[in-house]
Amino acid sequence: MALGSHFYEGHERRGPRQLQSRKEAIMYAYGLARQSRRSRQFGSPSEELRIGVTFRRPDGGPGPTKIDAPLSLESVKRFLPDALVMDRAIYELGKLGFRLTGRGRLTVSMRCRLDSFEETFGTTLAERQVNTRENYAFHTFYYPDVDAPWKFPPTLAELIDDAYIQWPQIYMAPRKSTPSRKRVSRKGSAVAGQTKPSARPPKVDYYHLKVPNDIAYLLNAKKVHRARTTGKGIRVVMIDTGFAHGSHPFFAAHGFKSTVDLAPGAVNDTTDLMGHGTGESTNIFSVAPGATFIGVKIDNDDDPRKRASMLEAFQTALQHRPHIISVSKGSDLRYEKSDRQLPRLPRSLVALEVEILAAVASGITVVFSAGNGQFAFPGMMPDVISAGGVFVDQNGNMRASDLASAFDSNIYSGRHVPDFCGLVGMKSDAVPPEDRYIMLPVPPKCEIDEIQSEDWGDGTRPDDGWAAFSGTSAAAPQIAGVCALLKAKNPDLTPSDIKAILRRTARQVLEGNSNPKSSEGGKTPQKAGPGDDGAAGAGLVDAFRAYQEVI
Numbered sequence: 001m002a003l004g005s006h007f008y009e010g011h012e013r014r015g016p017r018q019l020q021s022r023k024e025a026i027m028y029a030y031g032l033a034r035q036s037r038r039s040r041q042f043g044s045p046s047e048e049l050r051i052g053v054t055f056r057r058p059d060g061g062p063g064p065t066k067i068d069a070p071l072s073l074e075s076v077k078r079f080l081p082d083a084l085v086m087d088r089a090i091y092e093l094g095k096l097g098f099r100l101t102g103r104g105r106l107t108v109s110m111r112c113r114l115d116s117f118e119e120t121f122g123t124t125l126a127e128r129q130v131n132t133r134e135n136y137a138f139h140t141f142y143y144p145d146v147d148a149p150w151k152f153p154p155t156l157a158e159l160i161d162d163a164y165i166q167w168p169q170i171y172m173a174p175r176k177s178t179p180s181r182k183r184v185s186r187k188g189s190a191v192a193g194q195t196k197p198s199a200r201p202p203k204v205d206y207y208h209l210k211v212p213n214d215i216a217y218l219l220n221a222k223k224v225h226r227a228r229t230t231g232k233g234i235r236v237v238m239i240d241t242g243f244a245h246g247s248h249p250f251f252a253a254h255g256f257k258s259t260v261d262l263a264p265g266a267v268n269d270t271t272d273l274m275g276h277g278t279g280e281s282t283n284i285f286s287v288a289p290g291a292t293f294i295g296v297k298i299d300n301d302d303d304p305r306k307r308a309s310m311l312e313a314f315q316t317a318l319q320h321r322p323h324i325i326s327v328s329k330g331s332d333l334r335y336e337k338s339d340r341q342l343p344r345l346p347r348s349l350v351a352l353e354v355e356i357l358a359a360v361a362s363g364i365t366v367v368f369s370a371g372n373g374q375f376a377f378p379g380m381m382p383d384v385i386s387a388g389g390v391f392v393d394q395n396g397n398m399r400a401s402d403l404a405s406a407f408d409s410n411i412y413s414g415r416h417v418p419d420f421c422g423l424v425g426m427k428s429d430a431v432p433p434e435d436r437y438i439m440l441p442v443p444p445k446c447e448i449d450e451i452q453s454e455d456w457g458d459g460t461r462p463d464d465g466w467a468a469f470s471g472t473s474a475a476a477p478q479i480a481g482v483c484a485l486l487k488a489k490n491p492d493l494t495p496s497d498i499k500a501i502l503r504r505t506a507r508q509v510l511e512g513n514s515n516p517k518s519s520e521g522g523k524t525p526q527k528a529g530p531g532d533d534g535a536a537g538a539g540l541v542d543a544f545r546a547y548q549e550v551i
Helices: 037-041 075-079 083-095 114-121 213-218 222-226 249-253 276-287 310-318 347-361 447-454 472-489 495-505 543-549
Strands: 048-055 099-103 107-113 125-129 140-144 160-165 235-240 258-262 292-297 324-327 329-332 365-369 385-392 398-400 420-423 438-441 466-469
Touching: 048 083, 048 114, 048 310, 048 347, 075 347, 083 099, 083 107, 099 310, 107 114, 107 310, 107 347, 114 125, 140 160, 160 347, 213 222, 213 276, 222 543, 235 276, 235 310, 235 472, 276 292, 276 438, 276 472, 292 310, 310 324, 310 347, 324 472, 329 365, 347 365, 365 472, 365 495, 385 472, 385 495, 420 472, 447 466, 472 495, 472 543, 495 543
Parallel strands: 235 292, 235 324, 258 292, 324 365, 365 385, 385 420
Antiparallel strands: 048 107, 048 160, 099 107, 125 140, 385 398, 438 466
8 A cells, every 4th residue: 555654753663664665555356357337437536535544642652653563462451442532533634624534442433525634734745556457446546645735633643643545446356357358258147138146157068166055065064054053143244245135035935134324425225236245245155144233335336436345344244233244345455567576564454453353352253355365455454364176076085275364474484375265166277167156046137147247258158147256255244154053052252262272273274375476575485284274274164073173
């Protein structure tokens, strides 16, 4: 992430100024086959800014953005702000044109106009653009240049730690572009002209997994279900693009029920124009069909630039008192135009970091995707569950997915990513590509429905409400579902209990390697092998073995 100059004035948290320059922190992902319709429509940045605000310590000490070392579950408790100070800061910012959109344990989210931000902090914002072939939520926004002026108003200096514009983030179900842009053969397509989705997936002529049965079987969750544990009583919150469960007959046919809340900026709780959330949510239902599913929609159907920030969405998730939170998006912390990992966390991410830490410290199990070639944050945080990928073929052979990330964090000492794995396809360059691994229900004519059919030949039609896709976007909700099964058996399990049980009961994966893009230099992927520190971490989660370990 590129950072503005105010990040450096006398309170550098993450290292010297030159390490945070514009050229060193753009987030990268594998490219999309083509830019989405809405991304093309909204090419200019929005003048509505999404701001994350952190606060000074209650004892008067520096706030979290001023601390050099990453915080821990214990140390973050020292940064819990006084509620009255938060109220006063919200009031003062409100007088300056800022509008409250979310409130967490340590942070608040606010929105304001570009001119209000510039006037309040005495700075100048410039247009930023990220690569349009990458799977960002949107691609243009305003941000201070490295040498832009910055001055805290006196009324805020005694109340807040800092205020940062929030960057767009990446969905962990990316697509590698095809240079020729030729259409891939679509043998086995659904019936021509079909527009109403079927509760059953179309027949295709290649090996793939079906929901819910194949996911539950390969993760050994079927045996847990037969033991009459389905996740009942456990609240699982999933943050994603949207959840159009009511309009697709697949969900009613299987008795899957959900409720949806709108994060700040999101509109219409019945739609999902991208299709990512609707499709990937079936992984939770497949593993924990009895859990209470709560979707937090982040997408804005009218203008993607106004969708919720990750911080806003996480703050919304906390309002539902979840036991488990699943997120399949994040940031890629690497130097721009380089395959080297950043050594320090950009301070614009500190608000999200401390909010996640506080959630885990309170007993919430948080699952993030490990990435698809990214140095993924928050997936690299030591206290979250980082979900990697394992590919299981039609003969039951397991190998580490070369689509999924595996790396050792430069930011968090001793942290290996991933912890363990869910089911993920391969990044194979072959046609058909093996990342077409899980056939998922999506809203008819949504972006994923069209792109997977027209550009990737997944054997479906662009309007039939089914698409085959993969990535660690699927692994996170799968593992979140397994966490719900364990929590249902013993509600007193802590996040560290759950992680330890899943790690020691995972099935060892000895073949395959990780995505080379998640290695320093981009050419030395990690290999799978014995132990917990290879391409697949501890291996493929085994829901029943883990269930048996729960007392």
